[in-house]
Amino acid sequence: MTSRLTLDELNGLSGEAFAAALSDVFEHAPWVAEAAAGQRPFATIAALHEAMMQAVRSAPREAQLAFLRGHPELGGKVARAGAMTAESVAEQGSLGLDRLSDAEFERFEALNGAYAARFGFPFIICVRRQTRDAILNEFERRSQLPPEAEFATALQEIGHITRLRLVAKVDGPGAPKTDGRLSTHVLDTVSGKPAAGVQVRLYEVGASARALVTETVTNQDGRTDRPLIGGQPLRCGTYELEFAIGDYFRRIGVAAPAPAFLEIVPLRFGIAEPEGHYHVPLLATPWSYATYRGS
Amino acid sequence: MTSRLTLDELNGLSGEAFAAALSDVFEHAPWVAEAAAGQRPFATIAALHEAMMQAVRSAPREAQLAFLRGHPELGGKVARAGAMTAESVAEQGSLGLDRLSDAEFERFEALNGAYAARFGFPFIICVRRQTRDAILNEFERRSQLPPEAEFATALQEIGHITRLRLVAKVDGPGAPKTDGRLSTHVLDTVSGKPAAGVQVRLYEVGASARALVTETVTNQDGRTDRPLIGGQPLRCGTYELEFAIGDYFRRIGVAAPAPAFLEIVPLRFGIAEPEGHYHVPLLATPWSYATYRGS
């Protein structure tokens, strides 16, 4: 990322310079920033973003369609051919959508083809708010929507994409919320104390495989020093937390048979709110446990 | 199984016929049944088994060793060569130990070789009380035991093996307990009612893979019509129950996001008591659950 602009600076630029400065937020659509320029000064980054989205929503249908059509296909030929803006490259790359296997590439090609034929613009989704599996699920689900509903969904996704881009580019007050948080807490209800030193692994669970996201150990308060995920949107999708509770209870001297009734406790859960806080605690004895979405 | 004898019949046979009738309970060791014959009549099958085990435990060390040495290797050359009694063939076959991959065969061969060199008799374990993974874990663990401790463990396993064989062969009062039970119960704590129609899958979890053991659906009482496992020993090892709780709550009309917080709830647990009752219930809402070893 290059050095960020401040909202004050943006408020003080000429209209032309303002539009140039924000040119890669709404790709290939300088008219969006131009429309927003006249409403300056903006008190918050959220207000700036909303003004630009309002420009998109109130544009003539032809301009909207041209704008949507300016987006690259997901994981498709265009992506492989490198014909994307730097932002799109980075975003798709974060999920490995630029490194698809041949089978995956075929699947995306088929979905892309059917989608474009039905709706007249490419499938647009804010990839930074989704796991790879969730994107494919959404692709299939949205391909079945009525055209007007899908058009509205595509504009919403534009909102998510550009909000993230704007927050990354502009410094200032009133930034819209773009990050979520996943946290945990392990309580040993035999001792009535936080369980310290419990190994915790977080996996992203896909249809056919699961990938380690992070691995850590609980501290004296039974929590992790840093959130399991934080400072970015949570990717919608399915996750599994694993807690090495068998090791913990052996270490503090609680007798257990071999194999223990509880050795590794898996908690599998779905995330549907990328900007939400998911607190997923574990209350455990060697013979029982409970979990819930907390706060 | 051929038709079973009754305990009464056994009590009435000549000593020779008695020993012949039980010849395949303690393999290649007719002296065990012969020693027990003199103590007839037995009031219970458990007493008969105990008398035979007592004969083994009080035999001279040389006879004990010869008896242990009469057992086939596990998953090894002898097994492949078919040099086992019919009982051993059936028992090893129940775990697929007669159909090992080449890599597995190598591993068993190495363990068998080291074990025999250290203890002077083959590794004996009651395979019907273990999962395949648990057998390998036990093989490695027991290979490290002091010789006297391992000798005692081998005799205990003989007790488990012959108890199962005796109960299969003889009908009568006072049969020793040889079967365990695994059951579940799903409670919907949003409604305060049993959760009916929940799909339940039970897997055996190995180091590298998991295998479906059974698949069923909860009835009106939130239970399964038959135990998940029953009428046989539970195999020591690690298991996972999966409950399709997301489908259940959608079906009864409880709103949930997509993906749901809880879609498939996995409960992973270890079984260490083959003749025990493991009741593993699930108390669930769309946002929380609890489990415990119940009774």
Next chain:
Amino acid sequence: MTSRLTLDELNGLSGEAFAAALSDVFEHAPWVAEAAAGQRPFATIAALHEAMMQAVRSAPREAQLAFLRGHPELGGKVARAGAMTAESVAEQGSLGLDRLSDAEFERFEALNGAYAARFGFPFIICVRRQTRDAILNEFERRSQLPPEAEFATALQEIGHITRLRLVAKVDGPGAPKTDGRLSTHVLDTVSGKPAAGVQVRLYEVGASARALVTETVTNQDGRTDRPLIGGQPLRCGTYELEFAIGDYFRRIGVAAPAPAFLEIVPLRFGIAEPEGHYHVPLLATPWSYATYRGS
């Protein structure tokens, strides 16, 4: 209770004898049994009861009103004066409604007066399905109902009262369900075992006091040898179970501070289904517990 009749005997009686035999089921209303007599034989007690209730429901309004007016006031002057049938005496006596304090007597008198003025018949409720507090709550709630709704409610209560009387009087197949069940189960989730020897007390909780209903101790399975309440309707109302879990954990040697975090665990719950099964278990460690309506 005098010796019971069988359904077969009732089916075989003359119409007159049949009506006489059931004369104290529907008090002062021989026409109810007379109407049912013609539909004999009845295959089940439930069918017999339903036929008599159908006679009540299809009678002319005047007859219905006369029948309702034949019932004694609850806890009132009539009751004190002894002008009730033996059945009514026994039923009201079971709640102590024949031994009211002066303040309670005044309250019932006031409610009785207002109710009779509004609806034209005395307040009727099946006292054996209610706690004393619940009766007062119902008396106040129903005094506000629209007349038609309250008329229907009174007939429903007649159904509950006569069902209990009929089941007490007649032996035979297909008896309608008139009893509920309250049970518990204590699980020690530190040990993964039923908690044996836990003292359990059940209280009925009123607005101003609570009364001990029963006191018992859990058996080896963590249950009570007999249901806490069974073989009769559960009385609608509020209850509290108390479990002496502090004593239990000290006895099995689990360390605890003084005072223990959990000494007596109270579970307070309401019963709204007199013929239902309420299973109210306790899952406990010295530092945590959970309960739920189970099955």
Next chain:
Amino acid sequence: MTSRLTLDELNGLSGEAFAAALSDVFEHAPWVAEAAAGQRPFATIAALHEAMMQAVRSAPREAQLAFLRGHPELGGKVARAGAMTAESVAEQGSLGLDRLSDAEFERFEALNGAYAARFGFPFIICVRRQTRDAILNEFERRSQLPPEAEFATALQEIGHITRLRLVAKVDGPGAPKTDGRLSTHVLDTVSGKPAAGVQVRLYEVGASARALVTETVTNQDGRTDRPLIGGQPLRCGTYELEFAIGDYFRRIGVAAPAPAFLEIVPLRFGIAEPEGHYHVPLLATPWSYATYRGS
């Protein structure tokens, strides 16, 4: 409270002025502060307190006894006669020990008499760390201790009393921890959200009665705006939290019978660590709940 001294000021005073300034921390025992004066400067208030306690612990037995004997009786004649220091008056008054009923006065007199006869000094306890019931329990328990154990316990209580007095009097770094915290959190596990607007009542539970300590309502995060108890020691003893969960679920539109299964949920628990943090959350549906000592 008069204006507080700073630790710096105390470090700079003459020895005499220092002892005078702290004269009412260790009642009638100026030698304690005098002994500590020579060890100045103190970097922390905790170090100052420890130096004074060390002076007490290393004093000759006669001086220790004279010091213990200088303390007023609890709730006794001396207290009634007004012969206490202002600090003792305030501390005993906080529990109403200066306003005993005649029966209570008799009981304290009997305990005081027996205790003094056995140990030769009055019963000393830090009343601000105890409920009234807990004091009586401790009085009876400690009256049975061997004299040496009880002598040590009395000195520990002196430590608790003087620590609180010193922290109230002196401002500065490194104050020893003297306050505890009781907090709660209500989670609605039907919705997977904090339960807002739940009425919460906290009672102190005595042998014969219970007294309302505080009453509040949960905020949007399911917590209370302020801790239920904070900024002071928690009084050892038994408490009950009551949550009006029935009202909550009706308000958010969850159907329930009348009476609801859960209307008021009581959680009864003991506090044994006056300077600890007791977090006592409630996870509830209309049909189930769980609690635990959290962190």
